[in-house]
Amino acid sequence: MPRITIDGVEMEVPAGTTVLQAALSRGREVPHYCYHPGLSIAGNCRMCLVEVEKAPKLMIACQTQVADGMVVHTQNEKVKQAQAAVMEFLLINHPLDCPICDQAGECRLQEYAVEHGTGVSRHDVGKVIQSKAIDIGKHIMLDQERCIQCSRCIRFCNEVTGTGELDFFQRGDRTKIGLYPGKRLDNPYSGNTVDICPVGALTLKEFRFATRVWYLKNTPTVCAGCSRGCNVMVAVGKKQELMTSPGQFDDGIKRIVPRVNEQVNGHWICDEGRLSYIGLEAAGRLPHAQDADDHELDWDEAVRRAGKGIREAASAGRLGVIATPRATNETLHALKSLIDGVGGAATGVQSIHRGEDDNLLIRADKGANSAGAAAILGATGADDVLRSAGEGALDTLVVLGDLLDPADTIDLGDVATRVKQLIYIGPFADAASKAAHLRLPVSAWAEEDGTMVNVDGRVQLVRRCHRPRGEGRPGWRVMLDLFPGAGVEAPDWSSWEDVYTALSGGTDTFRGTTAESIGLLGLSTAEPAPAGA
Amino acid sequence: MEKVLTRNIHKENSQSIDVYLAGGGYEGLRKAVTSMSPGDVVEAVKKSGLRGRGGAGFPTGLKWSFMPKEKTKPHYLLCNADESEPGTFKDRLLMEQDPHMMIEGCMIGAYAMQADAVFVYIRGEFVHGTKVLDKAVAEAYEKSFAGKNICGSDWSCELVVHRGAGAYICGEETALMTSLEGERGYPRVKPPFPAQAGVWGMPTTINNVETLACVPDIIVRGADWFAGIGTDERNTGPKLYCLSGHVQRPGVYEAPMGLPLKELIYDLGGGMLHADRPLKACIPGGSSVPVLRAEECDVNLDFDSLAALKTGLGSAGIMVMDSSTCMVKALLRISHFYAHESCGQCTPCREGCGWMERILQRIEDGKGLQQDIDLLKNIADNIEGRTICALGDAAAWPVQSFVTKFRDEFQAHVDEQRCTVQGAAHA
Ligand SMILES: Cc1cc2nc3c(=O)[nH]c(=O)nc-3n(C[C@H](O)[C@H](O)[C@H](O)COP(=O)(O)O)c2cc1C
Ligand code: SF4
Ligand code: SF4
Ligand code: SF4
Numbered sequence: 001m002p003r004i005t006i007d008g009v010e011m012e013v014p015a016g017t018t019v020l021q022a023a024l025s026r027g028r029e030v031p032h033y034c035y036h037p038g039l040s041i042a043g044n045c046r047m048c049l050v051e052v053e054k055a056p057k058l059m060i061a062c063q064t065q066v067a068d069g070m071v072v073h074t075q076n077e078k079v080k081q082a083q084a085a086v087m088e089f090l091l092i093n094h095p096l097d098c099p100i101c102d103q104a105g106e107c108r109l110q111e112y113a114v115e116h117g118t119g120v121s122r123h124d125v126g127k128v129i130q131s132k133a134i135d136i137g138k139h140i141m142l143d144q145e146r147c148i149q150c151s152r153c154i155r156f157c158n159e160v161t162g163t164g165e166l167d168f169f170q171r172g173d174r175t176k177i178g179l180y181p182g183k184r185l186d187n188p189y190s191g192n193t194v195d196i197c198p199v200g201a202l203t204l205k206e207f208r209f210a211t212r213v214w215y216l217k218n219t220p221t222v223c224a225g226c227s228r229g230c231n232v233m234v235a236v237g238k239k240q241e242l243m244t245s246p247g248q249f250d251d252g253i254k255r256i257v258p259r260v261n262e263q264v265n266g267h268w269i270c271d272e273g274r275l276s277y278i279g280l281e282a283a284g285r286l287p288h289a290q291d292a293d294d295h296e297l298d299w300d301e302a303v304r305r306a307g308k309g310i311r312e313a314a315s316a317g318r319l320g321v322i323a324t325p326r327a328t329n330e331t332l333h334a335l336k337s338l339i340d341g342v343g344g345a346a347t348g349v350q351s352i353h354r355g356e357d358d359n360l361l362i363r364a365d366k367g368a369n370s371a372g373a374a375a376i377l378g379a380t381g382a383d384d385v386l387r388s389a390g391e392g393a394l395d396t397l398v399v400l401g402d403l404l405d406p407a408d409t410i411d412l413g414d415v416a417t418r419v420k421q422l423i424y425i426g427p428f429a430d431a432a433s434k435a436a437h438l439r440l441p442v443s444a445w446a447e448e449d450g451t452m453v454n455v456d457g458r459v460q461l462v463r464r465c466h467r468p469r470g471e472g473r474p475g476w477r478v479m480l481d482l483f484p485g486a487g488v489e490a491p492d493w494s495s496w497e498d499v500y501t502a503l504s505g506g507t508d509t510f511r512g513t514t515a516e517s518i519g520l521l522g523l524s525t526a527e528p529a530p531a532g533a
Numbered sequence: 534m535e536k537v538l539t540r541n542i543h544k545e546n547s548q549s550i551d552v553y554l555a556g557g558g559y560e561g562l563r564k565a566v567t568s569m570s571p572g573d574v575v576e577a578v579k580k581s582g583l584r585g586r587g588g589a590g591f592p593t594g595l596k597w598s599f600m601p602k603e604k605t606k607p608h609y610l611l612c613n614a615d616e617s618e619p620g621t622f623k624d625r626l627l628m629e630q631d632p633h634m635m636i637e638g639c640m641i642g643a644y645a646m647q648a649d650a651v652f653v654y655i656r657g658e659f660v661h662g663t664k665v666l667d668k669a670v671a672e673a674y675e676k677s678f679a680g681k682n683i684c685g686s687d688w689s690c691e692l693v694v695h696r697g698a699g700a701y702i703c704g705e706e707t708a709l710m711t712s713l714e715g716e717r718g719y720p721r722v723k724p725p726f727p728a729q730a731g732v733w734g735m736p737t738t739i740n741n742v743e744t745l746a747c748v749p750d751i752i753v754r755g756a757d758w759f760a761g762i763g764t765d766e767r768n769t770g771p772k773l774y775c776l777s778g779h780v781q782r783p784g785v786y787e788a789p790m791g792l793p794l795k796e797l798i799y800d801l802g803g804g805m806l807h808a809d810r811p812l813k814a815c816i817p818g819g820s821s822v823p824v825l826r827a828e829e830c831d832v833n834l835d836f837d838s839l840a841a842l843k844t845g846l847g848s849a850g851i852m853v854m855d856s857s858t859c860m861v862k863a864l865l866r867i868s869h870f871y872a873h874e875s876c877g878q879c880t881p882c883r884e885g886c887g888w889m890e891r892i893l894q895r896i897e898d899g900k901g902l903q904q905d906i907d908l909l910k911n912i913a914d915n916i917e918g919r920t921i922c923a924l925g926d927a928a929a930w931p932v933q934s935f936v937t938k939f940r941d942e943f944q945a946h947v948d949e950q951r952c953t954v955q956g957a958a959h960a
């Protein structure tokens with residue numbers, strides 16, 4: 001491996017590494033705009049110029065590969081002067097409308113201007129004027145003036161989605177970013193262009209003017225939109241009047257952005273997943289436990305009734321259970337333990353399939369935890385359970401409703417009228433909930449901690465990003481509360497980690513893993529679940 | 534000197550293959566293909582000392598030797614016929630008057646590098662040249678100097694003329710490749726170099742029209758003959774000089790490499806346009822190279838002599854300016870060109886070229902500020918050497934040299950808020 005020296009620090013890095021990658025890997029920041037690890041190298045911004053000894057000119061760190069004995073300076077006067085010059089060039093035609101720009105606070109132009117600029121403008125001969133607030137896609141707005149022509153968005157549409165909607169038009173300082181005639185930026189991954197745009201040229205309609213980024217609290221979690229399980233960062237708004245009391249973040253989810261995981265989603269997410277919070281935020285919630293007549297039930301009373309129904313039906317061999325494939329492993333394991341405790345049930349996992357797998361991320365199987373559900377409940381499909389219920393063969397049917405989108409809760413048809421007791425456990429006041437005789441609220445996605453298994457058999461952490469709505473409790477806790485009423489001795493679980501420990505001790509897929517070992521990037525399970533499971 | 538490159542141009546029907554053949558044409562190609570190995574051809578060109586006529590003066594044989602010897606992919610040769618550097622009009626003459634000399638050079642080069650195709654990328658505005666070339670290519674195919682089994686050998690190579698769409702930047706070697714591929718004409722960051730991954734990612738070599746037109750005679754008359762013409766072994770061969778500006782007889786002149794600049798202006802060019810307006814300045818290599826003051830004009834027009842004066846032979850576009858020339862206006866015109874033609878890809882050139890032009894316009898308009906002169910120089914310094922392609926340098930060099938060498942004149946413009954040059958024409 002080549003040995004190189006960066007700012008006096010010797011390091012050994014693999015051949016083929018670029019100077020920028022080598023520097024970043026050792027925590028040395030070299031300012032850069034056009035370089036993006038998920039895209040080809042463009043070398044156009046010239047922000048990453050560094051001095052390589054013996055080279056006649058400054059070199060761009062993003063494209064220069066290391067060579068044995070190379071001595072690099074990223075901070076000396078020559079380099080600082082070049083960085084200041086590039087910053088000056090980038091700013092001369094920039095509108096500097098930070099006060100009304102959504103990017104403010106996470107804008108690389110602002111950041112580098114402070115760190116590497118001179119702070120004064122020598123430019124006084126009129127800026128190039130371009131258009132603002134252009135609607136270029138279902139979710140995307142463009143401000144041409146703010147564009148620093150880094151070409152990241154163009155490369156994304158050419159290299160990642162292969163859809164090629166964007167390009168530069170005109171030349172020189174009249175260069176404009178824009179759409180090809182007749183095209184719109186409507187590919188299923190369009191939102192990523194907003195994330196990678198280093199400035200506020202591309203903004204997401206759903207996030208424009210919604211809040212300031214410094215009012216957001218971010219939590220790393222996993223998207224529940226489909227079985228890919230893309231790693232994401234969920235940003236929850238902080239109520240502005242609560243600014244003074246830290247920790248009071250609860251103005252709902254304001255946006256979802258990708259979190260890098262080369263094993264799962266690389267740098268990207270799809271628009272459906274990105275915007276999945278909107279339906280969730282808008283959905284009507286089940287405020288508290290209820291009976292069929294919408295009367296509020298005391299929680300203890302509600303779980304006692306539910307447990308009793310479960311026990312009685314099970315002892316007659318007439319218990320049915322249908323679970324959403326978006327429930328966490330912990331909820332499903334608690335459910336499974338309950339079922340085993342009462343002597344078994346006709347069990348099904350709902351299948352949510354839409355569209356087709358694409359060749360990037362999107363999976364037709366929208367069950368974010370289909371693989372986990374199959375491993376834990378040993379069941380696929382809910383048709384048999386629904387049929388038995390429809391034929392009058394079940395007394396009690398427990399439905400664990402969807403946790404992301406009320407429209408995805410299983411369609412029960414008139415099954416409710418064929419069973420003695422329909423118990424709905426879910427966050428929403430959806431159709432299944434309305435048909436139920438007993439309704440128990442649980443927390444939705446992003447409101448509870450736990451794990452899921454993606455299509456490649458990777459166990460990943462899903463995290464509580466904000467306070468549950470209403471009286472929603474984590475699913476596994478609700479299950480645990482049903483044990484006494486069902487006449488089953490309750491396990492001694494006080495956290496989701498306890499449930500996971502029990503799960504990994506008893507279910508092959510999870511054997512040998514621990515809650516602590518999963519980490520932010522997930523863990524591949526020994527036996528990957530079969531695709532489409 | 535006996536004419537080499539221009540020996541046919543005054544003949545009747547000089548464009549036709551029959552006239553070219555009658556003058557011994559295609560003997561070089563026949564000789565190369567039938568009696569020399571590709572390596573022999575590369576060696577001959579190396580030995581001749583031929584250096585690129587497109588601007589950078591890179592040794593041609595050396596460039597050819599960078600191509601992979603083992604062929605694992607198609608090889609391509611590109612003939613750069615985009616000639617757009619202001620003050621340059623020699624390739625046009627060759628193409629329009631004697632296209633077969635260039636074609637023969639292309640095919641010999643293609644043989645030397647075992648190319649599968651030659652693409653001639655011709656400037657979009659050269660409508661007539663394209664017609665002439667199209668006809669000549671058809672004739673070459675007909676006589677088996679291109680296409681299948683060239684000169685009866687088992688070597689085949691296609692020859693394609695591609696018309697550009699009118700951007701100066703597409704003459705830059707890698708921008709020419711992206712343009713040829715059907716993309717926006719953007720220069721590429723190097724490495725990889727064209728010989729590793731050029732057009733369509735294949736090993737590629739690119740040469741200027743005049744460079745390739747030199748090749749047939751090197752093969753027929755020998756490398757030593759070619760090397761014997763010129764200043765020294767690093768500056769060899771016959772050369773076309775494009776003379777323009779304030780001279781009696783502007784035009785293309787053929788003379789040995791190293792022709793004294795004064796001889797070009799005063800003998801071949803017939804002297805200054807007006808007897809009472811002496812030489813003030815001269816740009817010796819197309820608008821991008823640093824300007825020379827009159828006192829610096831006792832120089833030979835070759836690569837190294839001009840490099841010693843920190844300028845260059847470039848594309849051999851010699852632009853002569855007399856005492857009536859306003860240097861502010863001249864530089865404004867040049868800077869306007871580069872600001873207009875900058876592809877806009879990289880930050881310093883995209884933003885800096887327009888900025889320099891706007892400052893120059895302000896000075897020209899009589900509104901210049903005291904700090905403008907230093908600012909201009911500083912902006913140019915911040916562009917030079919920091920860009921993807923050499924257009925950035927091409928935009929910086931004139932600014933640096935004009936404001937340094939003619940600083941007094943810029944200063945007077947700012948102080949007086951008007952032009953102080955006697956007899957200068959201002960719009
Ligand atoms: C902005 C720019 C424009 C250029 N335009 C031309 C051109 O029109 N014709 C040309 O032959 N070379 C042009 N060149 C030089 C080419 O990049 C390249 O060096 C040349 O074609 C190589 O051929 P040669 O080695 O035979 O000189 C240009 C270079 C730059 C940077
Ligand atoms: S819109 Fe943004 S991402 Fe696209 S080129 Fe401009 S600055 Fe870069
Ligand atoms: S591909 Fe699937 S997991 Fe990824 S963001 Fe989209 S819906 Fe979510
Ligand atoms: S130097 Fe100018 S012409 Fe060359 S790539 Fe950069 S912007 Fe384009």
Ligand code: FES
Nearest residue numbers: 032034045046062
């Ligand atoms: S990050 Fe290297 S040139 Fe843009």
